[in-house]
Amino acid sequence: MRFVYYGKFFEYFEQGRSDLLRNIGLPYPQIEEMGLFLPVIEAHARYRRAARYDELLNIITYLREMPVARVRLDYEVFKDGEDEILADGYTIHSFVNALTSKPTRAPAQFTETIERMMNARPVKV
Numbered sequence: 001m002r003f004v005y006y007g008k009f010f011e012y013f014e015q016g017r018s019d020l021l022r023n024i025g026l027p028y029p030q031i032e033e034m035g036l037f038l039p040v041i042e043a044h045a046r047y048r049r050a051a052r053y054d055e056l057l058n059i060i061t062y063l064r065e066m067p068v069a070r071v072r073l074d075y076e077v078f079k080d081g082e083d084e085i086l087a088d089g090y091t092i093h094s095f096v097n098a099l100t101s102k103p104t105r106a107p108a109q110f111t112e113t114i115e116r117m118m119n120a121r122p123v124k125v
Contacts, residue, residue: 002052002053003050003051003052003053004050004052004053006047009045009047009077009087009089010043010045010089010091012057012059012075012077013043013045013059013061013073013075013089013091015059016059016061016075017061017073017075017091019059019061020061020063024114024117025117026113026114031110032098034107034109034110035097035098035099036096036097036098036107036110037095037096037098038071038093038095038096039093039094040092040093041070041092041093041094042090042091042092043089043090043091043092044089044090044091045087045088046087046088046089048084048085048086048088049085049086049087050086051077051079051086051087055079055080056079056080057077057079057086058077058078058079058080059075059076059077059078060075060076061073061074061075062074062075062076063114063117063118066111066114066115066118067095067106067110067111067114068105068106069094069095069103069104069105069106070092070093070094070095071092071093071095071106072090072091072092072093073090073091073093074088074089074090075087075088075089075090076088095107
């Protein structure tokens with residue numbers, strides 16, 4: 001169809017999430033070393049305009065509030081060089097103890113890193 005399949009946008013969100021965590025000093029492998037997993041427990045996408053195959057896309061990821069037992073990340077997808085949003089959405093993740101598979105609170109190392117990076121404004125990558 002020459003258009004990007006709608007489900008691909010969740011993969012774009014995942015890449016944006018990985019980039020944000022890496023850029024703030026919490027790459028996902030380090031989170032797993034803390035004994036945690038961050039499974040997606042809710043996901044939403046709103047499609048505003050079609051993306052076509054082979055277009056360069058930019059994904060901006062926002063962390064707008066301090067996590068406690070969950071963390072929400074918001075996303076915006078743009079065609080490279082344009083300001084109009086193609087899609088936006090969010091994912092919500094639960095902190096889960098890797099050994100017990102039970103929900104847990106965000107560890108201090110995680111929240112302290114986020115707090116330093118937020119500086120009273122959303123984190124955007």
